[in-house]
Amino acid sequence: MAGPTGCVVVGVDGGAGGVRALRLGARLARESGLPLIGVLAWTPTAAARSAFGGERLRACERTAMARLDRTCHQVLDEVASCDAKLIPFVARGRAGRVLLDVADAADDVLVLGSHRPEGRTARYCLAHARCSVVTVPRIPERAADRAAQQIAVKGAPAER
Numbered sequence: 001m002a003g004p005t006g007c008v009v010v011g012v013d014g015g016a017g018g019v020r021a022l023r024l025g026a027r028l029a030r031e032s033g034l035p036l037i038g039v040l041a042w043t044p045t046a047a048a049r050s051a052f053g054g055e056r057l058r059a060c061e062r063t064a065m066a067r068l069d070r071t072c073h074q075v076l077d078e079v080a081s082c083d084a085k086l087i088p089f090v091a092r093g094r095a096g097r098v099l100l101d102v103a104d105a106a107d108d109v110l111v112l113g114s115h116r117p118e119g120r121t122a123r124y125c126l127a128h129a130r131c132s133v134v135t136v137p138r139i140p141e142r143a144a145d146r147a148a149q150q151i152a153v154k155g156a157p158a159e160r
Contacts, residue, residue, distance in 0.1 A: 006107030006131070007035040011099050011121065014040070014067040017113025020136045022075040025111040026086070028134075034109070037087045040068040041098035057092075064090045096124030103131050114138060 010025035012018040022038060029036035042064040044057055068088050076086060091098045099121070103110040108131040114122045122135050 006105055006109065007037055007103075008032070008109045008111065009037045009039055009099060009103035010111045011095060011113065012038045012040050012068055012071050013095070013113070014071055015113070017136065017138055018071060019075055019113070020139070021111045021113035022071060024134065024136055025109075026075060028109060028111065032109075035085065035087060037089055037102060038068055038072050039089045039091070039099055039102050040064050041091055041093055041095040043092065043094065061090060061092065094124075095121040096128070099125055100128055100130075103129065106130050108132075109134065111136065 008025045008029040010018075010022050012022055025036055025038075028034070042060060044060050065088070068090055072086050072088060089102060091101070093101075099110060099112075110125060110129055110131055110133045112122050112125060112133065112135045114135040114137055125133050126135075
């Protein structure tokens with residue numbers, strides 16, 4: 001019997017949406033036995049594209065890798081029971097295209113933290129993906145605060 005095929009690809013941008021997407025992606029990878037790939041796409045600044053931008057481009061890529069590394073460590077430290085091996089991947093280009101270059105098989109799963117449902121990257125991926133796409137909605141701050149308070153209350157020891 002063949003093992004699972006495909007992979008769980010997660011778009012990570014260093015923001016709260018990317019963190020939520022990576023949490024879900026780690027859980028999906030653990031439950032399915034699929035590899036977990038954290039992807040951060042970046043585009044160079046005007047200064048980095050200048051005639052003398054070679055070193056600047058390398059600095060942009062190092063910054064992107066550091067951002068991905070921080071986010072991955074943060075999430076995997078939180079998800080202590082996660083035994084999914086994370087493969088970090090940083091690529092230069094528009095997020096939607098980079099993500100779909102990685103999640104290019106029908107048995108892959110692409111997980112996105114959506115800042116808003118009509119966001120450019122989510123819209124592009126939903127329109128062009130060959131695989132399943134999961135978008136993790138943005139949680140308004142007040143709702144997130146209430147959820148955190150409820151979790152804290154449920155986890156607190158009962159008073160006597």
